[in-house]
Amino acid sequence: xxxxxxxxxxxxxxxxxxxxxxxxxxxxxxxxxxxxxxxxxxxxxxxxxxxxxxxxxxxxxxxxxxxxxxxxxxxxxxxxxxxxxxxxxxxxxxxxxxxxxxxxxxxxxxx
Amino acid sequence: xxxxxxxxxxxxxxxxxxxxxxxxxxxxxxxxxxxxxxxxxxxxxxxxxxxxxxxxxxxxxxxxxxxxxxxxxxxxxxxxxxxxxxxxxxxxxxxxxxxxxxxxxxxxxxxxx
Numbered sequence: 165x166x167x168x169x170x171x172x173x174x175x176x177x178x179x180x181x182x183x184x185x186x187x188x189x190x191x192x193x194x195x196x197x198x199x200x201x202x203x204x205x206x207x208x209x210x211x212x213x214x215x216x217x218x219x220x221x222x223x224x225x226x227x228x229x230x231x232x233x234x235x236x237x238x239x240x241x242x243x244x245x246x247x248x249x250x251x252x253x254x255x256x257x258x259x260x261x262x263x264x265x266x267x268x269x270x271x272x273x274x275x
Numbered sequence: 276x277x278x279x280x281x282x283x284x285x286x287x288x289x290x291x292x293x294x295x296x297x298x299x300x301x302x303x304x305x306x307x308x309x310x311x312x313x314x315x316x317x318x319x320x321x322x323x324x325x326x327x328x329x330x331x332x333x334x335x336x337x338x339x340x341x342x343x344x345x346x347x348x349x350x351x352x353x354x355x356x357x358x359x360x361x362x363x364x365x366x367x368x369x370x371x372x373x374x375x376x377x378x379x380x381x382x383x384x385x386x387x388x
């Protein structure tokens with residue numbers, strides 16, 4: 165039981181490039197979330213999903229898109245990366261029992 | 276915007292001492308949760324307290340909640356060097372929030388052997 169996994173672990177992009185971060189969970193959870201964490205700050209919610217085929221905006225959605233084509237996967241896309249998107253990205257999931265399970269994070273640097 | 280404000284921002288103690296971290300929030304909640312983050316890792320859930328509860332224990336952890344003051348505290352007793360980490364409070368508004376959490380900025384705890 166791997167829990168929540170994220171790929172890649174690290175990535176460096178140039179301004180204007182695009183990329184997709186993949187989150188996968190094997191716990192059959194309905195809800196999934198993408199957060200970003202910046203130095204000295206807590207986590208801020210980017211987008212979330214309450215089930216396969218559904219997505220919704222969180223607190224800081226601008227510049228990101230998401231898709232949830234399969235229940236176990238939640239993808240976060242950056243269409244045109246900007247230096248302000250340099251951050252650590254965390255995926256999480258839960259099953260309506262309130263506790264969220266987090267992945268190990270993806271460290272993204274945009275130059 | 277950040278729901279929770281945590282205090283202190285950093286705490287340094289000796290092994291065996293108790294560590295207390297505080298969290299304040301702004302809006303009504305269904306529950307409040309505490310998470311731990313080791314350096315460079317994802318967050319791990321520690322404990323949840325519901326809005327109708329005042330105190331909860333789990334091992335060396337004790338959480339209190341005062342909804343009238345919109346505040347919570349996390350006490351770690353008999354701390355160990357392995358407790359060194361960042362600790363975050365997170366609030367769940369309940370209802371149609373779909374489990375979304377709003378996190379505080381965290382307290383960095385350093386426990387010296």
